[in-house]
Amino acid sequence: MNGRRPAWNATPPDDAVDALLVASRALVSVAARSLAGDEEITLPQFRTLVLLAGEVRVTVTDIAHALDIHPSSATRLCDRLVRKGLIERIASQDDRRVVEVHLAPGGRAAMERVTVRRRRDLATIADRMTDDELAGAVKALHAFADAAGALATPDLWGWDPRLPEDSG
Amino acid sequence: MNGRRPAWNATPPDDAVDALLVASRALVSVAARSLAGDEEITLPQFRTLVLLAGEVRVTVTDIAHALDIHPSSATRLCDRLVRKGLIERIASQDDRRVVEVHLAPGGRAAMERVTVRRRRDLATIADRMTDDELAGAVKALHAFADAAGALATPDLWGWDPRLPEDSG
DNA sequence: GGGAATGCATGCAGAAAAGCAATTATTGCA
DNA sequence: TGCAATAATTGCTTTTCTGCATGCATTCCC
Numbered sequence: 001m002n003g004r005r006p007a008w009n010a011t012p013p014d015d016a017v018d019a020l021l022v023a024s025r026a027l028v029s030v031a032a033r034s035l036a037g038d039e040e041i042t043l044p045q046f047r048t049l050v051l052l053a054g055e056v057r058v059t060v061t062d063i064a065h066a067l068d069i070h071p072s073s074a075t076r077l078c079d080r081l082v083r084k085g086l087i088e089r090i091a092s093q094d095d096r097r098v099v100e101v102h103l104a105p106g107g108r109a110a111m112e113r114v115t116v117r118r119r120r121d122l123a124t125i126a127d128r129m130t131d132d133e134l135a136g137a138v139k140a141l142h143a144f145a146d147a148a149g150a151l152a153t154p155d156l157w158g159w160d161p162r163l164p165e166d167s168g
Numbered sequence: 169m170n171g172r173r174p175a176w177n178a179t180p181p182d183d184a185v186d187a188l189l190v191a192s193r194a195l196v197s198v199a200a201r202s203l204a205g206d207e208e209i210t211l212p213q214f215r216t217l218v219l220l221a222g223e224v225r226v227t228v229t230d231i232a233h234a235l236d237i238h239p240s241s242a243t244r245l246c247d248r249l250v251r252k253g254l255i256e257r258i259a260s261q262d263d264r265r266v267v268e269v270h271l272a273p274g275g276r277a278a279m280e281r282v283t284v285r286r287r288r289d290l291a292t293i294a295d296r297m298t299d300d301e302l303a304g305a306v307k308a309l310h311a312f313a314d315a316a317g318a319l320a321t322p323d324l325w326g327w328d329p330r331l332p333e334d335s336g
Numbered sequence: 337g338g339g340a341a342t343g344c345a346t347g348c349a350g351a352a353a354a355g356c357a358a359t360t361a362t363t364g365c366a
Numbered sequence: 367t368g369c370a371a372t373a374a375t376t377g378c379t380t381t382t383c384t385g386c387a388t389g390c391a392t393t394c395c396c
Contacts, residue, residue: 016302020290023309026316027192028199050193073354097362097373122188125315133311138184140305141191147296148194241384265343265392
């Protein structure tokens with residue numbers, strides 16, 4: 001209802017969602033693989049790194065919300081990432097209860113390595129598409145990423161009424 | 169080199185791979201969330217169910233290759249899925265060493281629930297795209313899924329020289 | 337027929353993830 | 367000032383995921 005499509009066509013067609021769904025599975029597979037082979041970085045850990053890379057100020061609570069896990073689990077997740085030298089905990093100046101989590105140099109490097117790996121796999125897939133298909137995919141995926149990104153901010157994920165917490 | 173693009177343009181452009189990469193992260197996030205809320209199905213477990221849903225004959229070895237894990241890990245994964253009533257083990261007729269793994273009714277139902285959840289989230293995102301963007305996305309994503317699917321068959325993933333096992 | 341290879345399972349072990357309850361420190365508000 | 371709310375952590379428990387080595391049954395091939 002909040003979207004960019006007119007009110008007389010308020011619901012995205014099923015086949016569009018289907019296409020996203022199928023592509024989603026393929027991309028998840030690629031993502032899981034790019035992680036599996038790499039040096040001991042798990043999916044929750046990588047998702048945390050991605051979050052840190054994209055936001056200026058991320059707290060432990062933000063991580064818990066973004067990954068939809070218990071705050072204590074987020075603390076433990078950070079423990080492991082700190083132990084690996086991938087992130088740093090910094091006490092917030094504004095509110096001394098808060099701990100800001102930042103990407104450490106090692107974390108940035110690790111993201112780099114995983115990303116290179118994933119790019120390689122994606123390039124292998126892209127290589128099997130025609131130029132036209134690829135151009136269309138790029139345009140579409142940019143739009144998709146923008147739309148997803150607008151919802152992916154910590155302020156929205158998890159407690160936004162647009163995505164009811166547990167209705168399924 | 170094996171792809172559908174002409175030889176004079178053999179490598180997919182970086183920005184295309186970039187778009188896939190960014191979209192990949194967004195979709196992984198959606199996928200992880202659709203799992204987190206649901207009933208105790210982990211990512212490896214769901215990936216297994218997806219594999220079973222898409223192939224006619226899947227063996228334990230196939231699962232190990234598809235998920236890039238040790239055969240014994242695949243056995244344990246199946247143990248847990250059997251215990252949950254999501255899959256069934258059936259001794260192969262052709263080769264009595266082989267165990268075929270099939271989706272149980274409960275597994276199909278579980279996939280259904282997770283998929284409904286994921287579709288809901290994807291629809292929320294699609295709702296923020298224009299009709300044109302969405303139409304382009306469907307076309308492109310189908311092509312992408314086809315290209316990925318061609319590589320995702322058990323025969324290719326894991327030991328196809330196109331995706332060197334550990335070069336990163 | 338007999339050894340090699342294949343497919344799967346089991347014993348063993350370690351790491352990761354996740355939740356709940358309880359605690360500490362800090363902040364906000366009446 | 368004092369009490370409630372918030373942020374993060376810690377202790378504890380359980381489940382899952384993963385690999386390696388080993389063993390067992392079956393199949394393949396010389």
